[in-house]
Amino acid sequence: MTHAVEANFDGLVGPTHNYAGLSFGNVASTQNSAQLSSPKQAALQGLAKMKALHDMGMLQGVLAPQERPDIHTLRRLGFSGSDADVLAQAARQAPRVLAACCSASSMWTANAATVSPSADTVDGRVHFTPANLTNKFHRSIEHKVTGNILRATFADSQYFAHHDALPGVEHFGDEGAANHTRFCHEYGNQGVEFFVFGRYAFDGSKPAPTVFPARHTYEASEAVARLHGLDPDHVVYAQQNPAVIDQGVFHNDVIAVGNRQVLFCHEQAFLNQAEVINQLSRKMDDQFQVIQVPTSDVSVDDAVRSYLFNSQLLSVGGETHLVIPEECRNNAAVWRYLQQLESGPAPISKLHVFDLKQSMSNGGGPACLRLRVVLNSAEQQACNQNTLMSEALYSRLTTWVKQHYRDQLSEADLADPQLLNESRTALDELTQILKLGSVYPFQQV
Numbered sequence: 001m002t003h004a005v006e007a008n009f010d011g012l013v014g015p016t017h018n019y020a021g022l023s024f025g026n027v028a029s030t031q032n033s034a035q036l037s038s039p040k041q042a043a044l045q046g047l048a049k050m051k052a053l054h055d056m057g058m059l060q061g062v063l064a065p066q067e068r069p070d071i072h073t074l075r076r077l078g079f080s081g082s083d084a085d086v087l088a089q090a091a092r093q094a095p096r097v098l099a100a101c102c103s104a105s106s107m108w109t110a111n112a113a114t115v116s117p118s119a120d121t122v123d124g125r126v127h128f129t130p131a132n133l134t135n136k137f138h139r140s141i142e143h144k145v146t147g148n149i150l151r152a153t154f155a156d157s158q159y160f161a162h163h164d165a166l167p168g169v170e171h172f173g174d175e176g177a178a179n180h181t182r183f184c185h186e187y188g189n190q191g192v193e194f195f196v197f198g199r200y201a202f203d204g205s206k207p208a209p210t211v212f213p214a215r216h217t218y219e220a221s222e223a224v225a226r227l228h229g230l231d232p233d234h235v236v237y238a239q240q241n242p243a244v245i246d247q248g249v250f251h252n253d254v255i256a257v258g259n260r261q262v263l264f265c266h267e268q269a270f271l272n273q274a275e276v277i278n279q280l281s282r283k284m285d286d287q288f289q290v291i292q293v294p295t296s297d298v299s300v301d302d303a304v305r306s307y308l309f310n311s312q313l314l315s316v317g318g319e320t321h322l323v324i325p326e327e328c329r330n331n332a333a334v335w336r337y338l339q340q341l342e343s344g345p346a347p348i349s350k351l352h353v354f355d356l357k358q359s360m361s362n363g364g365g366p367a368c369l370r371l372r373v374v375l376n377s378a379e380q381q382a383c384n385q386n387t388l389m390s391e392a393l394y395s396r397l398t399t400w401v402k403q404h405y406r407d408q409l410s411e412a413d414l415a416d417p418q419l420l421n422e423s424r425t426a427l428d429e430l431t432q433i434l435k436l437g438s439v440y441p442f443q444q445v
C-alpha cells in the first residue's frame, strides 16, 4: 500500500469580495444582497482556518483567487476603451453584469474542480477537471484561470493530469467537488468515488426541482468519471432529492459530507436514499458508517441556515473531527444535535468551530472553501511547495492581506478603477509569493 494523505487546498478570498446576490437558489447569497462586505476580514477568516488545520497536523494548501474585475470578459461583452472606460461604461449600462464580473466567488474551491486520486485512476496519476459552473454567469468565467492555477500548483505531468472543463452548456453543468466525495479505507488505496447530481439533462421523464435550478447534471458526472479513467465498479452515482434543492440545497455539500468510511448526511439528502447507501456500503466491502440526521432533530431549513453539513470531516490521528461554522452553535436544534453527536458512540469525537461569517453570508461554509486533494509522498514532493501552509506563509499572507485589502466594499465601489489597480498589484505580488508564474490575463498581455 502507498501511504497517502488528504490535503485541503483552500481558496484565498480575493480583494473584491462583495455581496451582489448573484446566486438564485442559494438562500444566503440572495438574502444578503447589497450588504457591505469586508474583503480584509473575509480573507483573514479564511487564512485563520487554513492555519488552524495546518496546526492540527493536516496538509494544507492555498489556491490563489481570480483576477477581478474581469476586464477581459467585459471586453468580450463589447465594453471598450481604457480599463477605466470599460468599468465606467459597464457601471452605467449594465451594473449587474459588472457585479458578476467582480465576484470573488473563486474562493469556494470545492467548486474549482473534481479531483481523483492516483489510486483510483487508470493511468495512476492525480486527475483534475475544472468545473464549468455554467449555471451562474459569474462562476462560468472562472474555469480557465482555475485551470492555470491548478497547473501552476500541480505542474509535474508525471504525477498530475489536467483536463479542460466540460462543454459550457447546461447539459453538462458541472459544479466540481461540491458534488463529489471519495470514500476509502486508507487514502492510498483504491477508493469509491461518489458523484451526486441534481438532474438528468437528456431524460425529461426523470424528477427535477421546480423552484430553484439543479446546477449539475448526471451526464456531467459521467463525463468526469470517464475523463479520469475511473473503474465503474468503484463509482456510485446518486441524484439529489429535488425537494431539498427547492429548499436551498444548491450543492450536495450543503446536505452531506463524507470522508474515508463515514458518510454524514441528512435523511432527506438523496432520491432513493436507502438504495444509494446500500450501493456505497457494498462497494466499500460493508465497512461503511452512515450518520443520517433525522428531520425530527434537524430540519432541512436548519441545515441550510446553519450549514451543519458544509463541514469538514477530518481524520486526525485515529479520530474523526468535524470543522463547523459558528452558525451551527447559534442554531439551537443543530447545536443540541452536535452536542449529542460529540459525546455519543458515532465516529465524530471532536468539533472545531470557526468564524467564517464573511463567506457564510454568500452561502459558502468550511467545506465550500476547500478542495480536497489526496496525495502520496511522491506527489506531495511534486506539488508547488510555495503553496503549502506554514508558519512563514501564514504570516506572509496575513501581512499581504492587511496591506492590500479594503476594510469595506459596496456594490458601488466595484466601478472604482482604483480597486482594479489595487487588486492587480496584490495579485501580482501573490503570484510571486506562491511562485505561480503568470496565471492571470493581466500578466499575459
Ligand SMILES: NCCC[C@H](NC(=O)CCC(=O)O)C(=O)O
Pocket: 018, 019, 020, 021, 022, 023, 026, 029, 030, 103, 105, 108, 110, 111, 136, 139, 178, 251, 362, 363, 364, 365, 368
Ligand atoms: N460552494 C459555495 C458556493 C457559494 C457561491 N456563492 C456565490 O457565488 C454568491 C456570490 C454573490 O451573490 O455575490 C455559489 O452560489 O456558487
